[in-house]
Amino acid sequence: MLADEKLVLSKTAKTLQAIQSEVENINRIALSVDCVIFGFDENTLKVLLIRSDLKKYAGKWSLLGDLVFPKEDLDAAAYRILKQRTGLGDVYLEQVHTFGTVNRHPAGRVVTVTYCSLINVQHHKLNILDNELHWHDVKNVTGLAFDHQQIFDNCFKKLQKRVQEHPLGFNLLQKKFSLRDLQNLYEAILNIKLDRRNFRKKFFSMDLLVDLNEMEQDVPHRPGKLYRFNYEKYENRVKKWGGIDF
Amino acid sequence: MLADEKLVLSKTAKTLQAIQSEVENINRIALSVDCVIFGFDENTLKVLLIRSDLKKYAGKWSLLGDLVFPKEDLDAAAYRILKQRTGLGDVYLEQVHTFGTVNRHPAGRVVTVTYCSLINVQHHKLNILDNELHWHDVKNVTGLAFDHQQIFDNCFKKLQKRVQEHPLGFNLLQKKFSLRDLQNLYEAILNIKLDRRNFRKKFFSMDLLVDLNEMEQDVPHRPGKLYRFNYEKYENRVKKWGGIDF
DNA sequence: TTTAGAATGTGTAATTTATACACAATATAC
DNA sequence: GTATATTGTGTATAAATTACACATTCTAAA
Structure with missing residues (x-):
């Protein structure tokens, strides 16, 4: 009798010992x-x-x-x-x-x-x-x-x-990052190009980035502002209905 | 020596036998x-x-x-x-x-x-x-x-x-279902109420339901049309960028 | 110190998508 | 044949997404 047939047919509770035996010796x-x-x-x-x-x-x-x-x-x-x-x-x-x-x-x-x-x-x-x-x-x-x-x-x-x-x-990312860092990250992970202005708009509208009032250092061009992610605020947020979409 | 330390320290390839022994006897x-x-x-x-x-x-x-x-x-x-x-x-x-x-x-x-x-x-x-x-x-x-x-x-x-x-x-669901069946299903799974007109609009706009030109039978009210889901069409569709949203 | 180069920072119009909402039509049950 | 229940449908509003251009600020090099 196969193990699965045993399970199907038995209407009585297995003892703990019986299961222990299976767990220890067989499978x-x-x-x-x-x-x-x-x-x-x-x-x-x-x-x-x-x-x-x-x-x-x-x-x-x-x-x-x-x-x-x-x-x-x-x-x-x-x-x-x-x-x-x-x-x-x-x-x-x-x-x-x-x-x-x-x-x-x-x-x-x-x-x-x-x-x-x-x-x-x-x-x-x-x-x-x-x-x-x-x-x-x-x-x-x-x-x-x-x-x-x-x-x-x-x-x-x-x-x-x-x-x-x-x-x-x-x-x-580092704890402090620029929006360019963040966009580069998403572009690398998803292997797509994103519109810079819309990307910024999107993240700012989430209101989960904290402006650190610091600037990038040692970049060979105009430095960008640095931000950190506000995990606390995110955790307190309840994600609602996302719509049916497939 | 613990198994993990062995792995960390060894720079030489393990033999198949060594791993077989671990697989068979120990863990x-x-x-x-x-x-x-x-x-x-x-x-x-x-x-x-x-x-x-x-x-x-x-x-x-x-x-x-x-x-x-x-x-x-x-x-x-x-x-x-x-x-x-x-x-x-x-x-x-x-x-x-x-x-x-x-x-x-x-x-x-x-x-x-x-x-x-x-x-x-x-x-x-x-x-x-x-x-x-x-x-x-x-x-x-x-x-x-x-x-x-x-x-x-x-x-x-x-x-x-x-x-x-x-x-x-x-x-x-059954292979044939009415839009009401489909909406009931979603409402039951998600435990929410959905707007009937918008639900229908949504599914019709996906263009994945096949109208079977049949009606419900044995319902105590105006019968609804029956549909089936078009799996073939769905499989051939490539799901694109869904946006960043959290 | 001036200039070229490179990336930042910003707003608006057009399009698409989601939401809210009401009434006529069609079947059954009595 | 009348009451009841549910189907089927459209439009106006709001929200979200997309496309797109120019002035600003810094570094680096002449």
Whole structure:
């Protein structure tokens, strides 16, 4: 009798022991997390990759990941990877999707939970000593190891969508930024050109930027004003009905 | 030495064997899928629940789920649950989120991948003989077993968002439906009232409804026209820039 | 110190989209 | 055949998005 038939037919409650037995002895699977870590540098959206540590994929790049420990929360495992590789804690990190086809990993059955992280590249430059690590322009990310290309593509698409609905982008910028910085960021993430005046109008009308009364320094042209994002005000705002649109 | 330290420090490629050993011997975890199955009946959005099969949660309701087999794709496991419980194959099914805190399940470490499914209640009435199963009005879903309340809330919120951006709702309706049916559906999912004329205008302007030149039958009032959704046309349409809005 | 270069800062008109709202037409039930 | 319920339709207003040009301010180089 198959396990699923058992479940269908039994009308009596399973004991905790019966389930424990299944959990402990039968159906265990290796679980990993993989992090797609984005950064923004030189007006280009970058992703942090590492040379594959598997000989099978020698020379190929892969996402940063590791197996989840049996007594470790999923999110904690993702934070661990991030801290390990960038030295940064307290960064934007969000679960994206779980990939679980049987043969996705050559070492056996490994299901992987993927996370998207956005970090400020300036804040961690130190920890990139490891020369196996490299920031890649997202436009040149091809042929990753394992199913990581699929994972990256999926994550990048979701980022492009989410960044239009939530103020995630600010995690990629310095705390103080000019409107040009902000527009460059959106243009890089979305790979489009935006009208400068309408972009400014849009952000000012949101009323979520705080004018710091400071100017850019060391720019070879008229300096722009600096702003910060007002997270407090944003959090207190309730997003209403967005309309049906597809 | 901890596994993560090994990864950080090693500059040499791991052998496949080394990883296989980790995958096979150390870090395996039980994996389950849980399905949040929505239906639409009597102008009410419903979710399919089952009485918990754990004595600890006797009397409580829970989502439909099962452990994933070691040689089973994640999506296949979700389809298996769905087929088992509703008799339906070929239905809308989408992964939503993975829940993986260490103590979420009393039987030990079980990470669960959650799926959202939308089905046509008319098409499966047969298979609900199992009196442990019940369609619950989503407005009365409280106190579920395990962390299933959290899972349900998460899934329901995502459904409310997604249904405004993609034509998912049609999976909950009969192939032929009136505009009133469609509006009732949206009002039930989003728990709001919509203006009838503007709703019609909106859907007609999308030009994705096919007029079947048929009328409703057996209604105690003027019958409405019947339509079907034009999936082909929708698939061929490229969704453009949606604007920055948060 | 003057000038060229480069980017900032700003407003308005036109278009598109969303909202609010009322009445005649058509079917059933009695 | 009359009451009841729901369908089907249009317009005016408000709001949001788009397209578009010029004066200002700074640096760098002559």
